[in-house]
Structures are given as C-alpha cells and as structure tokens.
Amino acid sequence: MSRVAEGWTQRCVGCGKVYGDDVRSYVCAKCSNLLELVKDSPVSKTGLYGESTQPGIWRYRKALPIEPDVKAVSLSEGHTPLVLVSRIGAKFGLKGLHVKNEGQNPSGSFKDRGMTVAVTRAVQGGSKLLICASTGNTAASMAAYAARAGVTAMVTVPAGKVASGKLAQVYAYGAKIIRVEGDFDAALAITLKVAGEIKELSVMNSVNPYRIEGQKTNAYEIYEQLGFKVPDYIVLPVGNAGNISAIWKGFKELKEWGISSSLPKMVAVQAAGAQPIVEAIQHGRDSVVAVQPKTIASAINIGNPASWKKALAAIRDSKGTALAVTDEETIAARMDLASSEGIFVEPASAVPIAAVKKLMGKIERDATVVCICTGNGLKDQESVKVHLDSTPLIASPEQMVSLLAKTA
Ligand SMILES: *Cc1c(COP(=O)(O)O)cnc(C)c1O
Numbered sequence: 337m338s339r340v341a342e343g344w345t346q347r348c349v350g351c352g353k354v355y356g357d358d359v360r361s362y363v364c365a366k367c368s369n370l371l372e373l374v375k376d377s378p379v380s381k382t383g384l385y386g387e388s389t390q391p392g393i394w395r396y397r398k399a400l401p402i403e404p405d406v407k408a409v410s411l412s413e414g415h416t417p418l419v420l421v422s423r424i425g426a427k428f429g430l431k432g433l434h435v436k437n438e439g440q441n442p443s444g445s446f447k448d449r450g451m452t453v454a455v456t457r458a459v460q461g462g463s464k465l466l467i468c469a470s471t472g473n474t475a476a477s478m479a480a481y482a483a484r485a486g487v488t489a490m491v492t493v494p495a496g497k498v499a500s501g502k503l504a505q506v507y508a509y510g511a512k513i514i515r516v517e518g519d520f521d522a523a524l525a526i527t528l529k530v531a532g533e534i535k536e537l538s539v540m541n542s543v544n545p546y547r548i549e550g551q552k553t554n555a556y557e558i559y560e561q562l563g564f565k566v567p568d569y570i571v572l573p574v575g576n577a578g579n580i581s582a583i584w585k586g587f588k589e590l591k592e593w594g595i596s597s598s599l600p601k602m603v604a605v606q607a608a609g610a611q612p613i614v615e616a617i618q619h620g621r622d623s624v625v626a627v628q629p630k631t632i633a634s635a636i637n638i639g640n641p642a643s644w645k646k647a648l649a650a651i652r653d654s655k656g657t658a659l660a661v662t663d664e665e666t667i668a669a670r671m672d673l674a675s676s677e678g679i680f681v682e683p684a685s686a687v688p689i690a691a692v693k694k695l696m697g698k699i700e701r702d703a704t705v706v707c708i709c710t711g712n713g714l715k716d717q718e719s720v721k722v723h724l725d726s727t728p729l730i731a732s733p734e735q736m737v738s739l740l741a742k743t744a
Contacts (some may be wrong), residue, residue: 338461344401345374346545349645352723358461361532362543369645372519372585373401378593385560391415393449393553394419399465399589400549402456409456409485411442413449414553418561418706421677425688428696432704434567436558439712443505445635445682446579446710447477449554450547455481457546463538464488469516469523471575471635471713472502478540479509490537492516492523499634499682499716519629521640524576542578543642546638551579555586559596566596569699571603571688572708574613574647574658575636579710580604581646584654600706602656604647605691607631607663607684610639613647617658624648632663632719635684635711661690667719668705669693673709678714 337358346355350369362371373450379398389395393414397404399423417437418656438446455478458466467490475491475498482489483500489511493503497519506513516523524541531537542548559566566587572579580602590596606614610629615621626640641647652660661669663683670686673679688707694698713720730736 338457341401341403343376344373345376346373347440358457360535362539362545363499370643371545372646373549375399375401375589379589380593381595384556384593384595393452393550396556397554399553400453400525402453402460402516406434406460408452408555409459409481410452411448411480413441413452413485414557416440416557417646418558419677419679421673421679423676424644424672427676428693429701430692430699430705431702433692434644434666434704434706435673435677435709436554436706437679438554438710439681439685443473443477443480443672444712444715445477446551446554446708447473447556448480450550450578450582451477451540451541453545453550454540454546455485458538459485459487465490465536465538466540467491467527467537468540469493469520469527470498471637472506472715473635474541474711475511476502476505476715479506479511480691482511483676490514492527494519494523497634499718501715501717505715520638521626523627524642526695526707530722540738541642543574543597548578548582548585551582552586552589554708555583555590559587559590564596565704566590566598567600567706568703569603569656569705570600570708571605571686571691571705573633573636573687573710574606575610575638575641575684576614577611577641577643577647579708580650581643583708584646584650594665599654602650602654603688603691603695604651604656604658605687606658607633607636607666607687608660609663610637611660612639612652612658613641613644614658616644616648617651622648633684634664634716635682636687659691659694661687661694665690665694670713671720674713679709681709682711682713682716683719685711686708
C-alpha cells in the first residue's frame with residue numbers, strides 16, 4: 337500500500353492510532369472505527385485560493401493528500417454554481433437562501449469531488465479494479481472516473497432500488513453491475529467483506545478517507561462564492577454520512593488555518609423512512625441504531641450509515657440539528673425548486689429544501705443558508721409524473737392560435 341503523502345497524518349477517528357500507509361480496509365485494526373487524513377501544517381489563504389487558475393477541486397491541491405507530481409484523474413469536477421434562490425426564500429421568510437447545485441458535476445452529483453481524489457490515489461497505487469456498493473451515484477461517478485483512468489469498475493447495487501438514469505450511466509461508462517438482494521446496507525456489507533479477502537479490489541465507498549478529502553472542497557468553494565464569508569447554516573441530505581463529515585471538515589480547516597473566523601451550523605436532513613442519525617441526535621445517543629430504510633429518495637435510502645460517528649460529531653460540535661422529512665414533503669419541495677427557480681434536482685437533493693420549509697420561523701430571517709443540492713434531477717425521473725396525456729395535441733396553426741386565445 338502507498339505511504340501517506342508527506343505532511344499528512346492518517347489516524348483513527350476513535351482511538352487516534354496513526355497509520356503511515358494507506359489501509360486497505362479503511363478501518364482501525366484496534367477499534368474498527370474509520371480513519372481520517374489530517375494535514376500537519378496550515379495552508380494559507382493565498383495557498384488555498386490564490387496560486388492556481390485551474391477551476392475545480394484540484395485548484396485546492398495544497399489541501400489534498402496527493403503528492404504534487406501525481407497526475408490527477410480528473411473530469412473538471414467542482415466549481416458548481418451557488419445560486420441565491422430568492423423566490424423560494426421569500427416563501428420561507430429567508431433573505432439569504434442559496435442552493436449549491438452539485439448536480440452540475442461531471443457525472444451529475446457531488447460524488448465526483450471525492451471520486452477524482454480516491455481514483456487518483458488508487459491508480460497511483462497500481463489498482464486496476466475498482467469496486468463500490470452504491471445507491472446509484474457513487475457507482476455512476478466511480479464508473480466515469482474508472483473509464484477516464486482506463487481501469488475496470490465493478491459496482492454492487494440493491495436490486496430494484498436504483499433510479500434508472502443512474503443505472504444507464506453506470507452501464508454506459510462500461511462498469512460491471514452486480515445486483516444484490518436487499519438494500520444498500522447489504523450491498524455495502526458484502527462488498528467490504530469480499531474486498532477484504534481479494535486484494536486486487538480497491539473500495540471506493542466513502543469509508544475511503546480520500547473521498548472525504550475531495551468532498552471537503554465544497555466548503556472552500558462556498559466560502560469563496562459568498563465573498564469569503566462562512567454561511568450560518570449548511571443544510572444537506574444525509575445517507576451514509578460521508579458528505580456531512582467532509583463539508584464540516586472543510587469549514588473546520590478554514591477556521592483552524594486562520595482563513596475564516598467562524599463555523600456554520602450543520603443541519604442533517606434524512607427521510608422519515610430512513611432516519612437513524614436524526615433519531616440518535618433527538619434521543620441524545622452516542623451511537624446509531626440501524627433501521628430498515630424505506631424512502632423514494634433512493635440516494636439516502638440507507639439504514640446503517642458508515643460515517644455515523646463523524647456525522648454526530650459534525651452536528652453536535654457545530655450546534656446544528658437533525659430532522660426528517662416525509663416523501664410527500666420531498667416531492668413537493670423538488671417540484672417547487674424546479675418550477676420556482678429552474679433548478680431540477682433528484683429527490684434526495686430536495687430534502688434540504690423541504691427541511692428549510694419545516695424550520696420556517698426557527699431560522700433567522702437574515703441568515704445565510706446554503707442547501708447542498710447533491711444530484712441532478714435527470715437521474716431520477718420515476719418519481720416525477722409527466723402528465724403528457726392531458727396536454728393538448730394539435731395538427732395546425734389554427735388550432736394553436738385558438739389554444740393561445742384560451743390561455744391568454
Ligand atoms: C450520496 C448521496 C447523498 C448522501 O450522501 P452521504 O455522503 O451518503 O450522506 C445524498 N444525495 C445524493 C444525490 C447522493 O448521491
């Protein structure tokens with residue numbers, strides 16, 4: 337296994353044990369907790385933002401645990417739009433509601449931020465066969481980057497539970513698809529077990545700490561896009577809980593490195609049918625009790641989140657909160673965001689909007705709120721009913737004119 341890059345320490349988030357080499361299983365041999373990569377010395381503001389003109393996450397190379405001479409496997413990920421959504425904000429009584437539109441990434445979700453780093457690292461170490469368990473987007477992203485790198489991708493997905501747009505991507509990018517009976521948690525458990533025994537397989541799930549490092553760049557971008565200002569709230573969907581851990585790490589680094597002077601409150605949103613993190617927060621528990629997940633928001637249809645420990649810390653340390661929204665609220669929020677702002681997201685990405693609506697009156701009117709809208713709406717068309725049969729069908733200009741007369 338490759339040595340951890342110079343200037344970086346890899347350690348266990350539970351007992352703090354330090355690992356000088358990449359760890360194949362990504363867990364601590366002593367206490368089974370996940371590992372994290374920590375930069376030993378601060379990066380300056382000009383070091384982080386100033387020197388590179390390259391757009392996207394590799395611009396932040398000084399804050400990534402990849403040696404400077406290694407060629408990145410990149411599709412120009414990151415630099416996604418931060419959009420002030422005033423019309424929907426006004427409905428919720430908020431002046432500063434923003435959407436970070438992560439659906440604009442190369443494969444259509446934020447997963448690309450972490451995947452470019454994890455695949456770069458795996459290929460650097462000589463991996464030829466990448467594997468992940470996925471509710472769809474991790475698979476689509478990994479398959480894209482594997483294609484870019486010229487290596488083989490193999491994905492395990494819960495049978496019958498992945499949006500068709502995501503599967504179409506995985507297939508087109510040329511990955512091998514294995515369906516697993518059960519839900520995502522079963523697919524992940526099988527994948528980690530088999531990868532533990534077959535050393536040719538490199539796991540690209542978010543237990544891989546290099547994923548987290550790429551995903552944290554979202555915090556750097558948001559800070560810059562707000563005019564070097566930390567938002568008051570980050571509201572985001574939580575499934576396996578890698579992203580909340582990553583974005584929180586990014587904001588903490590900005591503060592620890594003396595670049596920013598405050599931290600956002602992290603608001604974790606889950607679906608009512610898959611809310612183990614919300615329950616742990618609401619009952620003040622120190623760990624998460626796994627549940628049987630059931631939600632149409634397939635990207636967060638996860639009952640046993642791998643990064644639960646990091647997520648609980650992010651919510652508690654930031655004085656944030658966690659709440660659940662129903663599938664009905666999610667669908668309504670998705671339609672509302674699309675029809676009032678022109679931003680079409682997949683169901684999981686609409687849960688932060690539904691949550692902000694639910695928190696109406698609790699968030700200060702002047703607060704800067706950033707909803708992380710994690711994935712593109714085109715990926716998941718199943719849950720939007722297109723009522724084509726009830727739309728007019730014409731064959732002549734006259735018919736169109738008479739229709740227009742009726743609508744005018
Ligand atoms: C992966 C994913 C999530 C959940 O992110 P976690 O890091 O697993 O918490 C949310 N939304 C979309 C669209 C995703 O692809």
